[in-house]
Amino acid sequence: IKYVYDFSEGSSDMKALLGGKGANLAQMVKEGLAVPPGFTVTTEACLRYLEEGREFVQSLWIDVETALERLESQTGRTFGSGPEPLLVSVRSGAPISMPGMMDTILNLGLNDDTRSALAEMVGDDRFAWDSYRRFIQMFGNVVKGVPSERFESILEEVRRNKGVALDHQLDAEALASLVKRYLSLYEEVTGETFPSDPWIQLREAVEAVFDSWNTARAKTYRKIHGIDDSMGTAVNVVAMVYGNLGGDSGTGVCFSRNPADGEKKLYGEFLVNAQGEDVVAGIRTPQPIGELTRVMPEIFEELKATADRLERRFKDMQDIEFTVERGKLYILQTRTGKRSAEAAVRIAVEMEKEGLIDRNEALGRISPEQVERLLHSQIDPNCVPDVISRGLPASPGAAVGRIVFDPDEAVAMAEKGESVVLVRPETTPDDIHGLYAAKGILTSRGGMTSHAAVVARGLGKPCVSGAEDVSIDLEGGRLLTEDREFVKGDFITVDGSTGRVIAGEVPLSLPSISDELNTVLDWADEAADLQVWANGDTPEDAKRARSFGAKGIGLCRTEHMFMAEDRFPVMQRMVVAESLEERQEALDDLRAMQVEDFVGIFREMDGLPVIVRLLDPPLHEFLPKIPELDKRIVEADSAGYDTSKLRKMKSRAESLREVNPMLGFRGCRLGIVYPEIYGMQIRAIFDAMSSLPDVNLKVEIMMPLVQTKGEMALLREMVDSIASEYPQASLSYLVGTMIELPRAALRAAELAEDAEFFSFGTNDLTQTCLGLSRDDVESKFMKEYVDKGIFPISPFHVLDRDGVGELMAIAFERGRKARPDISIGICGEHGGDPKSVAFCHSLGLNYVSCSPFRVPVARMAAGWAAL
Ligand code: PEP
Ligand code: MG
Structure with a gap:
């Protein structure tokens, strides 16, 4: 076996054997670029060495x-x-x-x-x-x-x-x-x-x-x-070539495009009379590459031409290390440059426009995770921040957190749920766990290519590097500016988009979606097989969802409407009611309010489907907890007020109390036992529809927590008979169900007889399939399970394909067989998680529905899944 290759023997498609660096050096030699001569010992040699130890090196050595x-x-x-x-x-x-x-x-x-x-x-x-x-x-x-x-x-x-x-x-x-x-x-x-x-x-x-x-x-x-x-x-x-031979020598790193914002312009930094390590290690803060036009104009031109050429050859943005030895340029290394999410989008779109790459290639270069990063916080433009220093905008986005100087401490504090900003003179690979735990990073030394900057961009964390006018006293745990002092635990804000370092907590706002990102998301929609809808409960949610590109509302949780301040007391009246008349009175008031909500949402979603889900949570969730009621009764009593209403509420709360409310009197069970409640909601939906003759309505009514054909048939009948009260024969709607119980998944065929659509409620389906209480396990023991490798990650974050996924596959197959045109989607939190979206794509779902803020991520994930 050949273990040693001269650069002149390799090429860029031999990365597995020669490593990225070796393969690209070889390719550059092929292209006739000035690379210092050398050779590569292969990865196969490394593997044999790791297996056999020193012995092997004996035989390798003859070749070396x-x-x-x-x-x-x-x-x-x-x-x-x-x-x-x-x-x-x-x-x-x-x-x-x-x-x-x-x-x-x-x-x-x-x-x-x-x-x-x-x-x-x-x-x-x-x-x-x-x-x-x-x-x-x-x-x-x-x-x-x-x-x-x-x-x-x-x-x-x-x-x-x-x-x-x-x-x-x-x-x-x-x-x-x-x-x-x-x-x-x-x-x-x-x-x-x-x-x-x-x-x-x-x-x-x-x-x-x-x-x-x-x-x-x-x-x-x-x-x-x-x-x-x-x-x-x-x-x-x-x-070796030497960058430290005097004023006509130097060394630097440059990118063929700006790795922070993607601008097509040579970007990077260099040091005159220095060796490469000085740049990378951040020991001396280098000069921006543009200065080369002044110091070594011919070298700048040659470098620019080389960067262009390398970009055309490798069809991607390049990260180039170079050395100038007594006026001669040498390229030491080129590789695909790491970039911020913002830059990734701009570069992909521009390279597609330049004809360098095709659309699918461009799409494949922006991951759903990067899209997620683009939705990162920015400093609220309306606030006037207290800027204490300015460094380099090394990785975009803004982060607020408590100052911490030690990476171990950053991890400890983050585990306690604190937001921290890691502050160091510079970082090294040994600090990686701290960088990972921190919300943001600040260094006082080092340039745009320092360790902190490179790693932060990779992780999508805001980072300001080289803020030279602050000094960091690690021993004393202090961050000092000319006239101010901050200590560990003080709040600080770093703005990695502008390089500002700001005292205290600054309000952050979400960025809007750039034109380039919109272009990419449109490409993703075109490539995707499944649509992305949003979960939203208010007209504002609907509007946001639409602006982020949602193609429908996949889940409107009507109970959220009752949580609003002005509605809560009315809802409580309804829950506490002792007779049907009393309850009906409260329901009539609620109906007017619901109509208003539905009108707003239907209008926003003109032309797109809206799935309204009827009341789901157990009724006691609308009442205060019993100890709190006890306290209020005592207080009211001692102040001499009438406590009969409070006592009535307490006795109702007691009668509604459940040992395991997640599996108790909730979901469609409420609507079956109290038909007047669902009746009110269904009427409110039809009232709203009737009042909107100019809107293109696509309303779907969804039942929660259904598990038997009996439930589904009864509920369907309820909707149809209420619809018949309305004069318009044209009142068109669909009735469907969530699939969020294992039995519902297994009996999908008979549910499909009455249900015109399914939506997987994977929050409850995960909870019931795994027997894990969704409200308890995350805080109690999930971390242990993940640390021990029992779950790769919480099944509430990334869908458990093997268990929950199999139930979904069964329901999908049986439902489609019974009703071939049935629309099937997902509206659990997993609908916004890229890996889970990929699974939904592989099942063949019609859409995923997720929180409006995650819609762009899900669109990208849907596009990716189809590539
Ligand atoms: C679900 O269970 O996945 C779901 C979407 O419903 P909820 O989260 O409201 O229970
Ligand atoms: Mg549910």
Whole structure:
């Protein structure tokens, strides 16, 4: 088996074997771009190493040696000796990009001899010492686990002694002494002398990259992003080029389009006289790429042309690392750029317009989760925020939370339900759990491509990076601006769309949907097989649902109308009524109110279907709890008021009390036992319909919690006989049922005899299929179950395909068979969850119905499911 490939032997379609980085480097060589020469050790070699250990490296090594010989002849330099020593970088590259997760070692091949030779070769003693100390630090840290802080604190001390602020102000002599101290630190921590043999350096570095596939942080990243653990990583060995050879050298990172908003314009940053790590690690804050037009105009033009070319070749936005060595541009890496959701939408739409990709490809590039992110909060434009600092708008959206400096603490506080903003000078891959737990992120150092910025964009979390005018005192737990101080637990708001850092809690508002997003959602609708409807109870909900693109109301929960302040007392009167006359009186008042609601909703939904569900919750939900009533009776009594009404309410509450109300006197059982209640609601619906001669009505009346044919037949008869009271023969409506009990799912065929449509109420169906109380388990033990892997995720969030899903499949099949034109949808919360939507698509449902705010997400999910 061939384990080592020169760049000139690979291509971009060999990612599984060569890793993303290696495959793209190879492709660039193919395209004739200036890539430093090098070779790739394959992911297969990594996997064998992880299985067989060191032994395997013996046999691998012959190939590495010959590859290195080729590298020597290509560069005209020699590995491990002068006069022109060959130095290499060793970089990992998994098949799927895992930013910041794996490690890089630069300047490998240096020892005391080659360092002197390098100094001769480039005519710069200082540079050679600087390269050497960087190498010792990276090798020590990455390969041997010597803590970076130990190196940093020595560096800090040397800087202080010399009275300089920045590393590049240290002279050769200072760097030479630094090297000495680094070497003894290495010895102290590892108990070994630093390997001066470049072959040993290379071998240990390659092994370290292999090993880093299984570090905790790499595993965490893979877990969060659902990346396969069995891919392994490739190792790239690349001849070094130098960005720190003076004012005509430099290094940078650029994107072919803006990764924050998607604008088609070269975007990124660079540092003059620096090596790549300085940019990525956020140690020095770099200059925006546009400045290159001033500093190195030809390089800027060449870079721009290269970016264009790479984009056309890879048909996607590229994230490019480059180095300029004495006026010559080298491309070190290109890969598909991570981007914010906003940028993803704009780039997909514009690339489709440019003819670079087709519509389905464009659609496939925006996930439902990204659409969800676009509906993230923004700072309410009407408020005047107290801006304390401005940093870079690293990841869009706004977040409010309590300041927390420590990632572990961020996790702990988030678990308690607190919103937190993680505040750090900069972040590293070790902080990933904190970034994940936080609502937003603020760093005082680092640019748009710093670790915090990249990770935050991936997670869709608001992030402000490089807010340099705040200082962060980690030890003291303080965030300081020039004249103010904030401590842990204080509220702060970060606006990742503008870079503003704001004191306190600021009101947030939902953004409107951009034209580009609308375009994409229209494409999704075209691609989709199922429609997206919304659950809504008021005319405002209906209006919002329509504006988000809902094609109907799939569930109008009429009980929500009774919860309004002015209606609640009337509803209570109805519940407390002792005689039919008394109840009827209250119902008459309610009817007028319901008519008003229905008129509003029907009007908003002119031309689109509206499913009105009759009363569902147990009646005691409309009464105060008994202890509260006791308290009120005592209070009223001691104030000398008449308590008879309260006592009556209490005795009714007592008689309605249930041990398990979710399975008690609720749903259509109410309508069957108190036909006057459903009668009122049905009349209110028909009243409203009759009063709207100009509206194109598509009204459907839905029964909750039905499980037998007897119930369904009786309810259908009730609706039809009330309809016959109305003069218009044209009063057209449908009658249907929710499927939210296992028995209903199993007996779907006979229910379909009277029901003209089904709607899966998967909240109750999950509760009853699994025997899990929907109101209790989430707070009590669901987390334990998920942690123990019993459920991959709560079945109330993502539909349980194996259990609930099977009931749905049975109901679907039996219902359709009995009534081939029956319309079947879903209106449980799952209707807005992308994975559950995909399942509904595979079943063949007509529509999913979800909260109005989730409609765009569900539309995207429906489109995706059909791709
Ligand atoms: C359901 O049970 O899924 C449903 C939509 O009804 P509700 O949530 O009102 O019980
Ligand atoms: Mg229900």
